[in-house]
Structures are given as structure tokens and as C-alpha cells.
Amino acid sequence: MRLPRFLLAGVLLFAALFLLTSLFVRPPFEGVGVTAAAVFLVVWLVVSMVNAWLGVVSAGYRPAEEALALIPVFGVPAVVAGLGALGSAALWDGGPVIQTGRAPAVFAAGLALWGAILLLAGLLARRPSPARSAATAAAVHLPLWALLCLVNLVTGVRAAGYTVAEEVPLFLLNVAVPGIVAMAAWALVRRVAA
Incomplete structure (x- = not known):
């Protein structure tokens, strides 16, 4: 089953982007989680659309089937990214900004x-x-x-x-x-x- 691997890939990608955003910004910057989520959502939408396109073109799935599969493939990691942004804002005043x-x-x-x-x-x-x-x-x-x-x-x-x-x-x-x-x-x- 491919869905759990896609979901894990999405969570790992968001974690990497969140950490990188935390490393690259200078305080006081309150938008680490939101910035990481925004970049992630764009990248993950492209990955999800490529996956759907490959499903139709290469695997022979019907577009309606791939559209239905697109919902969890994109949606679950997008929700995780949104929760990460909200948690960042609530727990670290928009951070964390890693300094040490x-x-x-x-x-x-x-x-x-x-x-x-x-x-x-x-x-x-x-x-x-x-x-x-x-x-x-x-x-x-x-x-x-x-x-x-x-x-x-x-x-x-x-x-x-x-x-x-x-x-x-x-x-x-x-x-x-x-x-x-x-x-x-x-x-x-x-x-x-x-």
C-alpha cells in the first residue's frame, strides 16, 4: 500500500522544512511554522499532482480515482503542516528559532x-x-x-x-x-x- 509511505514522506519533508526554517531565520521572527507550512504546501501539492498524473498516465488509473486518492495524499500531510504551524505559534511564539x-x-x-x-x-x-x-x-x-x-x-x-x-x-x-x-x-x- 502506497498511502502510508506517501504520508510518511510528507511528514518527513515538513519536518525537514520546519527545522531548516528554524535554522535560517534570525530572531525576532515569529513566522517559522507558518513559513515552513507555506513552502511545504506548495512543494507537496506539486508532488501530489505529479503522483496523480503518473497514476493516470503510467498506471492507467481513471482521473476520478486519482482525484479521490489525491485527497488523503495531499490532505493528511497538509493537516500535519497546519498543526505544526499552529503549534509553533502557540508553543514558541512562532518559533522555534534555533540559536544553540x-x-x-x-x-x-x-x-x-x-x-x-x-x-x-x-x-x-x-x-x-x-x-x-x-x-x-x-x-x-x-x-x-x-x-x-x-x-x-x-x-x-x-x-x-x-x-x-x-x-x-x-x-x-x-x-x-x-x-x-x-x-x-x-x-x-x-x-x-x-
Whole structure:
């Protein structure tokens, strides 16, 4: 059944966006949850529509069937994002804005993003296999994650006042930890499939 995997992918993607938004903003910023939810809803709507289109074009489902399936595929993660935004506003005055202990949050965001991409790679592929899904997830995640870590580096230099020399080792560590997990998973799945 595909629906639970879509729902998990949506929740992981929202968690990654929420953490990244918390990391990239400067206080006082009261719209972390709302910003993360707004970005998520746009991205998730596109993913949900691509899934519906693939269901009609590739799998041969009728448009009415895919429209009906679109309701929970888009709706449940959208509700989770809305609740996350409301909870953020109620619990943290629109935050949280992470100022200390950022490394675990960066790693968690990278791993949540990789998990979402891995699930979506398997769900949106024409002929899914664990090896292809892991390879696709690594190929999509690594450059995207490096770009997001670069944004984190620039944020650290421009907003927090760190030097580039201080930020580069953190950049490399931030890219490496989720990147190593993605590459190790790909290697493991490839070895098991062979």
C-alpha cells in the first residue's frame, strides 16, 4: 500500500522544512511554522499532482480515482503542516528559532530530507526497486543538501558574524553526515540486490 509511505514522506519533508526554517531565520521572527507550512504546501501539492498524473498516465488509473486518492495524499500531510504551524505559534511564539545546538538540528533536517526523497523516489518511479530508489535519492539529496548547507554557511557568516574559516569545517561536517548515510544506504542496498 502506497498511502502510508506517501504520508510518511510528507511528514518527513515538513519536518525537514520546519527545522531548516528554524535554522535560517534570525530572531525576532515569529513566522517559522507558518513559513515552513507555506513552502511545504506548495512543494507537496506539486508532488501530489505529479503522483496523480503518473497514476493516470503510467498506471492507467481513471482521473476520478486519482482525484479521490489525491485527497488523503495531499490532505493528511497538509493537516500535519497546519498543526505544526499552529503549534509553533502557540508553543514558541512562532518559533522555534534555533540559536544553540544547531548541529543536531542540521543533521536531523538532512536525514529527514533524505528519508522523504528516498520514499518519494520509490513511489514516483516507473519501475521501482530498492537499488534504483536509493541511487535516485542519493543523486537528488546530495546536491540539494549541499546547497542548503551552503545557505546555512552564508547565514552563519552574514547573520551570526562567523568567519568563512569558522564556517567551512561546519559546512563540510553538515554535508558529510547525511551524505554518508545516503551513500551508505545506497551501497548497502546495491550489495543486497547483487
